[in-house]
Amino acid sequence: MRKLVYFIASSLDGFIAGPDGADPTGPDGFWPITESYVQHLVTEYPETLPAPARAALGVTAEGTHFDTVLEGRRTYEIGLKVGLANAYPHLRHLVFSRTLAESPDPGVELVAGDPVETVRELKQQDGKDIWLVGGGELAAALFGEIDRLVVKLSPLTIGNGIPLFSRGAAFDPTGWHLSEHTVLENGPLFLTYDRGTPTA
Numbered sequence: 022m023r024k025l026v027y028f029i030a031s032s033l034d035g036f037i038a039g040p041d042g043a044d045p046t047g048p049d050g051f052w053p054i055t056e057s058y059v060q061h062l063v064t065e066y067p068e069t070l071p072a073p074a075r076a077a078l079g080v081t082a083e084g085t086h087f088d089t090v091l092e093g094r095r096t097y098e099i100g101l102k103v104g105l106a107n108a109y110p111h112l113r114h115l116v117f118s119r120t121l122a123e124s125p126d127p128g129v130e131l132v133a134g135d136p137v138e139t140v141r142e143l144k145q146q147d148g149k150d151i152w153l154v155g156g157g158e159l160a161a162a163l164f165g166e167i168d169r170l171v172v173k174l175s176p177l178t179i180g181n182g183i184p185l186f187s188r189g190a191a192f193d194p195t196g197w198h199l200s201e202h203t204v205l206e207n208g209p210l211f212l213t214y215d216r217g218t219p220t221a
């Protein structure tokens with residue numbers, strides 16, 4: 022069965038963005054993006070690059086991991102505010118919102134219902150894995166459905182901000198096991214964890 026994968030950039034202290042909820046990797050952002058990090062995305066996860074970045078880098082590869090992407094409304098609106106109504110036209114793109122009345126782009130499916138039910142339905146369908154972009158609130162709502170974490174760990178602490186799992190996350194110690202790791206030049210790590218303790 023296809024997996025729900027929370028593929029997410031995190032600081033060393035577990036934050037995915039600053040307290041203002043803006044894009045920390047944008048032009049005025051504080052999040053360092055190294056050349057090695059971009060190159061790793063291009064090589065291993067080209068489908069996770071937004072369309073303008075794919076065009077600028079000359080990336081056309083479909084990628085092998087994901088064919089579907091899920092975003093919370095606040096994450097989606099970061100792109101929308103700068104005129105990017107569909108950052109991932111190369112993927113099936115679902116945005117969860119109970120307030121947006123109409124999709125700003127024909128390629129973006131708005132979902133007002135329960136994200137857990139939607140993900141369970143998606144998992145029954147054939148396809149590649151499902152990429153949960155975030156943010157922290159949607160990830161908290163979907164915590165029980167997440168099969169894999171790919172944490173793009175940056176050599177950075179920020180002290181305060183939006184955590185990996187935010188609003189509504191329950192206290193729920195959960196074991197994960199490291200199934201893959203990549204150490205990149207200048208500090209970023211890609212850490213893949215699967216739910217559960219190792220079996221061997």
Ligand SMILES: NC(=O)c1ccc[n+]([C@@H]2O[C@H](COP(=O)([O-])OP(=O)(O)OC[C@H]3O[C@@H](n4cnc5c(N)ncnc54)[C@H](OP(=O)(O)O)[C@@H]3O)[C@@H](O)[C@H]2O)c1
Pocket residue numbers: 028029030031036037038039041042043044045092093094095096097099117118119120121132133134135136154155156157158159160162183187
């Ligand atoms: N570091 C990274 O890789 C990364 C990745 C993604 C995002 N981010 C950052 O994360 C921040 C945004 O995260 P966030 O936690 O504030 O917001 P979010 O999870 O992106 O969006 C929250 C919104 O999603 C909808 N939603 C959430 N749970 C729902 C549910 N159970 N049912 C239906 N709709 C639901 C609601 O929209 P309505 O209010 O419309 O109902 C809610 O207000 C931004 O700063 C962004 O830059 C970072």
